[in-house]
Amino acid sequence: MKCVGCKGEAEIKILQPFCKECFKKHYLRRVKRLIQKFNMIEKKDKIVVAVSGGKDSLACAQALYSLGFEISVLHIDVGIKECWSPKAKEVTEKFCKEKNIPFYFASFEEFFDIDAKKFFEASRRPICATCGMLKRALFNKFARENNFNKIATGHCADDVAKYFFKSIVASTEESFFWLSKLKPITPSTHKKIVTRIRPILEMLEVENLAFSKFNNINVAGCVMCSYFQRKDKITEILRKIDEKFPDFKIKVVKMLEKINFESEKEIQECEICGEPTKNKICTICKIKKRIEK
Amino acid sequence: MKCVGCKGEAEIKILQPFCKECFKKHYLRRVKRLIQKFNMIEKKDKIVVAVSGGKDSLACAQALYSLGFEISVLHIDVGIKECWSPKAKEVTEKFCKEKNIPFYFASFEEFFDIDAKKFFEASRRPICATCGMLKRALFNKFARENNFNKIATGHCADDVAKYFFKSIVASTEESFFWLSKLKPITPSTHKKIVTRIRPILEMLEVENLAFSKFNNINVAGCVMCSYFQRKDKITEILRKIDEKFPDFKIKVVKMLEKINFESEKEIQECEICGEPTKNKICTICKIKKRIEK
Numbered sequence: 001m002k003c004v005g006c007k008g009e010a011e012i013k014i015l016q017p018f019c020k021e022c023f024k025k026h027y028l029r030r031v032k033r034l035i036q037k038f039n040m041i042e043k044k045d046k047i048v049v050a051v052s053g054g055k056d057s058l059a060c061a062q063a064l065y066s067l068g069f070e071i072s073v074l075h076i077d078v079g080i081k082e083c084w085s086p087k088a089k090e091v092t093e094k095f096c097k098e099k100n101i102p103f104y105f106a107s108f109e110e111f112f113d114i115d116a117k118k119f120f121e122a123s124r125r126p127i128c129a130t131c132g133m134l135k136r137a138l139f140n141k142f143a144r145e146n147n148f149n150k151i152a153t154g155h156c157a158d159d160v161a162k163y164f165f166k167s168i169v170a171s172t173e174e175s176f177f178w179l180s181k182l183k184p185i186t187p188s189t190h191k192k193i194v195t196r197i198r199p200i201l202e203m204l205e206v207e208n209l210a211f212s213k214f215n216n217i218n219v220a221g222c223v224m225c226s227y228f229q230r231k232d233k234i235t236e237i238l239r240k241i242d243e244k245f246p247d248f249k250i251k252v253v254k255m256l257e258k259i260n261f262e263s264e265k266e267i268q269e270c271e272i273c274g275e276p277t278k279n280k281i282c283t284i285c286k287i288k289k290r291i292e293k
Numbered sequence: 294m295k296c297v298g299c300k301g302e303a304e305i306k307i308l309q310p311f312c313k314e315c316f317k318k319h320y321l322r323r324v325k326r327l328i329q330k331f332n333m334i335e336k337k338d339k340i341v342v343a344v345s346g347g348k349d350s351l352a353c354a355q356a357l358y359s360l361g362f363e364i365s366v367l368h369i370d371v372g373i374k375e376c377w378s379p380k381a382k383e384v385t386e387k388f389c390k391e392k393n394i395p396f397y398f399a400s401f402e403e404f405f406d407i408d409a410k411k412f413f414e415a416s417r418r419p420i421c422a423t424c425g426m427l428k429r430a431l432f433n434k435f436a437r438e439n440n441f442n443k444i445a446t447g448h449c450a451d452d453v454a455k456y457f458f459k460s461i462v463a464s465t466e467e468s469f470f471w472l473s474k475l476k477p478i479t480p481s482t483h484k485k486i487v488t489r490i491r492p493i494l495e496m497l498e499v500e501n502l503a504f505s506k507f508n509n510i511n512v513a514g515c516v517m518c519s520y521f522q523r524k525d526k527i528t529e530i531l532r533k534i535d536e537k538f539p540d541f542k543i544k545v546v547k548m549l550e551k552i553n554f555e556s557e558k559e560i561q562e563c564e565i566c567g568e569p570t571k572n573k574i575c576t577i578c579k580i581k582k583r584i585e586k
Binding site for chain 1: 537552
């Protein structure tokens with residue numbers, strides 16, 4: 001199998017066969033193109049990359065670093081032992097130290113002044129949804145208070161495709177609202193909301209894994225979220241689609257880039273904590289109140 | 294198996310088990326709801342239903358008739374023997390005669406003054422795409438010239454879901470443009486374009502088949518398009534999805550109802566025939582010129 005770049009021996013075949021060096025170049029070229037297409041990053045930007053220590057967010061940080069952007073990294077202890085381990089912090093910190101990237105650390109418990117276990121129990125949503133909500137709120141507040149004007153996340157095509165199918169199945173206003181946000185850039189719509197960028201949104205999970213490996217990055221995987229262990233119905237469908245159209249998930253991302261959904265709720269400030277929310281009281285404060293009772 | 298309506302013996306189970314009479318009521322209720330939701334039909338409307346003689350378009354005509362709307366029917370001889378037979382005309386004419394519905398007939402060859410075989414050969418598109426283009430043009434011109442202000446077609450959730458996946462795979466501006474048109478109503482955007490309505494867009498093919506059967510309608514199936522014989526990759530994926538989420542296709546329709554796609558080309562009039570087109574010369578005239586050469 002020959003590399004489509006240099007015609008040398010290929011080491012990997014995801015969509016096309018590549019040798020290690022050509023794959024890295026190809027990966028970076030595509031990330032760079034997406035950044036430029038959406039005017040994601042400007043010179044004066046102060047960017048914080050949210051890094052869990054998994055392959056996707058580390059690939060995102062590595063790509064931005066390799067492309068010469070100045071970044072900082074924020075790592076979060078989510079307070080659930082199935083989803084976070086000291087190893088995740090270790091690999092992220094090591095990654096930053098090696099490259100001289102400023103490393104920040106926060107934990108849900110301290111940041112929000114909550115008991116994570118009680119909070120997750122009191123939330124009526126699935127663990128991953130609650131965790132996602134807390135992460136978004138933390139990223140945003142942390143970035144704003146530390147003078148970052150862009151938050152970069154490691155969302156990739158697999159996340160989008162999966163959420164896309166979930167949204168169709170759920171078929172609710174809420175799910176379509178979120179779908180409309182899953183674009184390479186979500187500009188700030190309120191003075192308290194920091195612009196979000198998703199530089200690797202058109203990359204596949206398997207590409208992120210390869211990119212991490214080829215850059216000799218140690219990654220810490222979250223067992224609950226691992227692609228290779230997922231067994232839900234939507235993942236089964238996506239696997240079937242993968243067999244027929246290996247780049248389908250990337251094309252879903254590209255389609256969503258062109259879509260506008262009707263009706264968006266206006267953003268206001270939570271009456272309790274002042275953070276941006278679509279309701280009078282934000283979900284975090286609602287759950288906190290529920291625990292206090 | 295009990296009918297979810299009357300609790301009597303169910304005769305069919307598509308999404309839920311129903312007896313014959315309750316299924317018909319349920320079907321009509323859903324069609325009526327869609328018509329009302331999109332304000333599809335107003336009192337003064339003159340509606341022509343495009344009927345191929347297949348289960349979907351006949352179910353559409355039957356539903357509008359059962360709901361008390363005044364309709365006319367237009368049947369087309371598409372000039373390809375694989376896709377049209379005198380039987381298709383026969384069943385459509387019989388359907389109309391029984392119900393006292395005005396029946397109109399047109400053929401591609403006469404209407405466009407073409408040799409169908411040569412035209413399909415000269416077209417660079419697949420047969421079904423060329424046929425679809427000619428149908429749309431004929432419906433529109435026929436309706437306008439005969440004072441109909443609404444064209445109703447038998448497009449259903451299966452068509453939308455299939456086209457939806459095809460559009461993602463194709464990933465072209467053109468395909469996304471068409472996707473944005475696949476809503477229950479496409480209002481006229483030009484004085485020469487007649488508003489299109491799709492009253493059974495949220496119904497499944499299998500539901501249309503059942504509705505036709507339960508109304509004792511003879512249908513003539515197009516062998517090339519038959520759902521049950523399709524073997525392409527997208528159909529295989531849709532079957533897999535069907536297994537997991539039997540109402541997924543309906544939900545795709547509902548999602549597309551909420552979507553707006555960016556960038557639409559402006560409509561102009563063809564320099565040769567004067568019909569509405571997105572280009573200087575419409576595709577039909579382009580192909581005709583190609584044959585003349």
